[in-house]
Amino acid sequence: MRHILSILVENEAGALSRVAGLFSARGYNIETLTVAPTEDATMSRMTIVTTGSDEVVEQITKQLNKLVDVVKVVDLSEGKHIERELMLVKVRASGKDREEMKRTADIFRGRIIDVTDKSYTIELTGTTEKLDAFLEALDRAAILETVRTGVSGIGRGEWVLKA
Amino acid sequence: MELQLPPMTETGETLTGAEVVIRSLVAEGVEHIFGYPGGAVLFIYDALAQQDKLKHILVRHEQGALHAADGYARATGKCGVALVTSGPGVTNAVTGIATAYMDSIPMVIISGQVPTRAIGEDAFQECDTVGITRPCVKHNFLVKDVNDLAVTIKKAFYVATTGRPGPVLVDVPKDVSMHTTRFHYPDKIHMRSYNPVVKGHAGQIKKAVQLLLHAQRPMVYAGGGAILGNASAEVADLVRLLGFPVTNTLMGLGAYPATDKQFVGMLGMHGTFEANMAMQNCDVLIAIGARFDDRVIGNPAHFSEGNPTRKIIHIDVDPSSISKRVKVDVPIVGHVKDVLHDLLALVRGTRERPEPAALAAWWSQIEAWRAKDCLKYNRKSDLIKPQYVVEKLWEITKGDAFITSDVGQHQMWAAQYYKFDKPRRWINSGGLGTMGVGLPYAMGVKLAFPDADVACITGESSIQMCIQELSTCKQYRLPVKVVNLNNRYMGMVRQWQEFFHGNRYSESYMDALPDFVKLAEAYGHVGMRVDKPGDVEGALREAFKLKDRLVFLDIITDQTENVFPMVPGGKGISEMILSEEL
Numbered sequence: 120m121r122h123i124l125s126i127l128v129e130n131e132a133g134a135l136s137r138v139a140g141l142f143s144a145r146g147y148n149i150e151t152l153t154v155a156p157t158e159d160a161t162m163s164r165m166t167i168v169t170t171g172s173d174e175v176v177e178q179i180t181k182q183l184n185k186l187v188d189v190v191k192v193v194d195l196s197e198g199k200h201i202e203r204e205l206m207l208v209k210v211r212a213s214g215k216d217r218e219e220m221k222r223t224a225d226i227f228r229g230r231i232i233d234v235t236d237k238s239y240t241i242e243l244t245g246t247t248e249k250l251d252a253f254l255e256a257l258d259r260a261a262i263l264e265t266v267r268t269g270v271s272g273i274g275r276g277e278w279v280l281k282a
Numbered sequence: 283m284e285l286q287l288p289p290m291t292e293t294g295e296t297l298t299g300a301e302v303v304i305r306s307l308v309a310e311g312v313e314h315i316f317g318y319p320g321g322a323v324l325f326i327y328d329a330l331a332q333q334d335k336l337k338h339i340l341v342r343h344e345q346g347a348l349h350a351a352d353g354y355a356r357a358t359g360k361c362g363v364a365l366v367t368s369g370p371g372v373t374n375a376v377t378g379i380a381t382a383y384m385d386s387i388p389m390v391i392i393s394g395q396v397p398t399r400a401i402g403e404d405a406f407q408e409c410d411t412v413g414i415t416r417p418c419v420k421h422n423f424l425v426k427d428v429n430d431l432a433v434t435i436k437k438a439f440y441v442a443t444t445g446r447p448g449p450v451l452v453d454v455p456k457d458v459s460m461h462t463t464r465f466h467y468p469d470k471i472h473m474r475s476y477n478p479v480v481k482g483h484a485g486q487i488k489k490a491v492q493l494l495l496h497a498q499r500p501m502v503y504a505g506g507g508a509i510l511g512n513a514s515a516e517v518a519d520l521v522r523l524l525g526f527p528v529t530n531t532l533m534g535l536g537a538y539p540a541t542d543k544q545f546v547g548m549l550g551m552h553g554t555f556e557a558n559m560a561m562q563n564c565d566v567l568i569a570i571g572a573r574f575d576d577r578v579i580g581n582p583a584h585f586s587e588g589n590p591t592r593k594i595i596h597i598d599v600d601p602s603s604i605s606k607r608v609k610v611d612v613p614i615v616g617h618v619k620d621v622l623h624d625l626l627a628l629v630r631g632t633r634e635r636p637e638p639a640a641l642a643a644w645w646s647q648i649e650a651w652r653a654k655d656c657l658k659y660n661r662k663s664d665l666i667k668p669q670y671v672v673e674k675l676w677e678i679t680k681g682d683a684f685i686t687s688d689v690g691q692h693q694m695w696a697a698q699y700y701k702f703d704k705p706r707r708w709i710n711s712g713g714l715g716t717m718g719v720g721l722p723y724a725m726g727v728k729l730a731f732p733d734a735d736v737a738c739i740t741g742e743s744s745i746q747m748c749i750q751e752l753s754t755c756k757q758y759r760l761p762v763k764v765v766n767l768n769n770r771y772m773g774m775v776r777q778w779q780e781f782f783h784g785n786r787y788s789e790s791y792m793d794a795l796p797d798f799v800k801l802a803e804a805y806g807h808v809g810m811r812v813d814k815p816g817d818v819e820g821a822l823r824e825a826f827k828l829k830d831r832l833v834f835l836d837i838i839t840d841q842t843e844n845v846f847p848m849v850p851g852g853k854g855i856s857e858m859i860l861s862e863e864l
């Protein structure tokens with residue numbers, strides 16, 4: 120099962136390696152990991168997408184909570200939440216494919232943010248599935264380069280993750 | 283500007299970082315510190331020399347410093363403290379840190395680091411201490427500013443000693459130890475990201491009591507947490523109040539008196555037949571500060587599926603210990619002492635008791651298992667049986683000594699045959715299983731309890747891993763007794779090779795052994811060699827009579843002896859190999 124963990128950590132040097140080290144030391148998966156400071160500069164927020172049985176994810180949560188730099192952990196997938204990922208894709212866009220590429224980007228609400236006469240760089244935000252679907256929709260040979268941020272997640276409604 | 287300071291034990295003096303380290307340790311009540319100097323800690327050693335509150339014990343290898351501090355902590359319940367230099371000082375310390383970490387021992391390690399401006403430049407004796415130790419500490423800190431030093435040390439002690447205890451390392455760059463600051467040592471500390479639970483959930487405790495009161499085949503399984511949490515009195519109250527059988531893990535020995543008839547022995551891979559059978563067949567199990575280790579319950583599927591209706595109550599301060607290997611029915615997160623206190627209040631508050639007939643039937647089953655006498659060994663042999671040595675040691679010390687051990691067969695025999703009636707008397711490495719701990723453990727214990735009998739039960743292989751500490755024992759007059767069960771083999775390895783590798787004793791024979799008697803003498807101690815069963819008792823008595831001398835007893839034992847019972851790897855705990863003597 121796929122789980123999205125939101126983690127508030129002290130903004131200390133080494134906090135990221137403690138979290139990443141925990142996953143590798145105990146053999147847990149990390150599919151994606153994002154981290155940046157929050158509105159409170161003393162804390163950073165991470166989103167980790169992981170997979171595992173319920174027992175494994177329960178252990179992951181407990182082990183994360185045990186890290187002294189970790190302030191709070193929630194499993195967003197336990198409730199209603201929103202997740203988004205940003206992707207930048209550089210694609211071949213020349214000749215008759217150029218128009219087609221723009222149309223596909225439009226359908227997915229992608230934005231073309233850099234242009235040469237042979238290529239487009241497209242910015243796309245959405246769920247992981249949406250980004251995957253966009254890549255599926257493209258001709259494989261047209262994809263020159265992709266870069267994705269990994270998932271960021273937040274709970275729906277008025278509930279907030281606080282220290 | 284008016285500065286509002288929180289209440290603190292402050293002197294407000296201007297001190298160097300090095301002095302801050304010393305004064306902070308003193309403020310924490312530290313009396314002994316184990317260490318080894320080097321370039322990065324020279325200022326700290328300089329400050330050490332200019333005070334007399336803190337006694338420094340100079341070991342002969344940093345690993346020895348860590349183990350000695352660890353042994354000191356295990357025996358006293360206080361936080362052990364070690365001081366090492368950067369680079370090789372730290373890497374030598376890692377085994378000791380990892381050993382303490384695996385057994386949840388409270389320790390603070392102060393390590394020197396290269397100056398802050400040199401960090402990352404592959405400076406002389408630089409290593410990424412925080413990185414190297416991260417997976418084997420409860421937490422660690424790199425202090426980059428002398429103004430943060432005192433508060434960081436405060437945090438280190440707080441984290442090390444609360445919740446599930448563990449080692450915490452504070453890395454101090456040389457320039458930080460040299461710079462000056464106003465010294466304030468905080469009385470209290472709050473960390474928003476660290477709040478260990480103490481009190482157990484009342485509803486869960488109520489549920490646990492209901493299960494216990496309706497048990498037909500109850501079992502109490504107490505581990506290292508009962509020792510670490512100083513809860514042996516509460517464990518005993520519970521066991522006696524309800525008339526239940528009780529077992530202790532290797533780490534829990536002494537949590538319940540081993541000579542009491544409700545004690546069924548240690549459980550696990552080398553546990554007693556009756557303890558393992560009761561563990562497997564009980565209907566209500568209460569685990570108290572024990573973590574269902576693989577050496578304890580064997581194959582977890584066999585344990586669970588072999589008795590699917592067994593209900594399990596688990597008290598542990600660390601939620602991640604609960605339902606890690608075995609799913610439990612009533613988890614109770616909290617400090618074992620607090621939880622048991624609340625639980626006992628409920629038991630005392632009701633007249634309800636478990637059904638006497640059922641309990642009597644369970645006890646008669648247990649007695650039948652016990653009658654197998656699984657620890658029986660050949661007492662008629664011409665060779666010295668290691669079990670006999672431990673039994674005699676127990677007799678001669680009236681069961682009241684501190685016993686440290688190394689790792690191997692001798693460790694198991696010590697655990698099985700020395701009947702520990704008190705907590706913190708049995709000092710050994712369970713989780714990491716580190717050969718070499720025995721002698722430095724004994725040093726740490728003897729420093730803390732100079733008048734007590736302290737014996738290190740070791741093997742000829744293990745003792746050689748920290749033998750250099752004989753010199754430390756000489757310098758600080760630590761008259762411990764080393765009981766070397768010399769079987770000329772890495773016996774535990776040999777046993778596995780005999781059972782599971784077709785008797786091929788690959789590299790487990792200890793050739794070219796030193797003459798331990800001469801070796802002891804070379805270090806300025808007394809050495810004795812014993813090779814006849816009839817001489818064991820006399821030699822032990824003589825050794826303990828030499829109150830102020832370290833005596834190294836080299837006891838030549840039967841090299842074919844094996845540890846029984848034994849649960850082979852991957853098997854269930856009721857699937858024991860028993861001694862041929864039975």
Ligand SMILES: Cc1cc2nc3c(=O)[nH]c(=O)nc-3n(C[C@H](O)[C@H](O)[C@H](O)COP(=O)(O)OP(=O)(O)OC[C@H]3O[C@@H](n4cnc5c(N)ncnc54)[C@H](O)[C@@H]3O)c2cc1C
Pocket residue numbers: 384385386445446447504505506507508510511512530531532533534548549550551552553570571572573574575577578597598599600603616617618619689690693694711712713714715716774
């Ligand atoms: C050669 C060899 C053979 C071994 N054979 C055996 C064997 O036959 N039987 C055996 O039992 N072991 C054996 N061991 C030891 C084994 O490897 C484990 O170290 C040991 O079983 C763990 O003991 P424990 O479950 O009591 O947990 P510990 O490692 O002592 O852990 C303590 C638990 O208590 C919790 N705790 C700590 N403080 C508190 C508190 N204040 N309140 C509540 N909870 C707290 C901790 O979170 C942790 O979960 C062997 C080791 C070696 C080296």
Ligand SMILES: Cc1ncc(C[n+]2csc(CCOP(=O)(O)OP(=O)(O)O)c2C)c(N)n1
Pocket residue numbers: 688689690691692693715716717718740741742743744745767769771772773774775
């Ligand atoms: C540092 C370390 N290295 C290797 C081992 C693996 N090991 C476990 S027991 C053992 C043999 C110990 O031999 P000895 O000290 O003579 O004790 P005996 O089993 O003979 O009583 C070894 C090598 C270990 N536990 N620790």
Ligand SMILES: [Mg+2]
Pocket residue numbers: 690741742743767768769770771772773
């Ligand atoms: Mg041996």
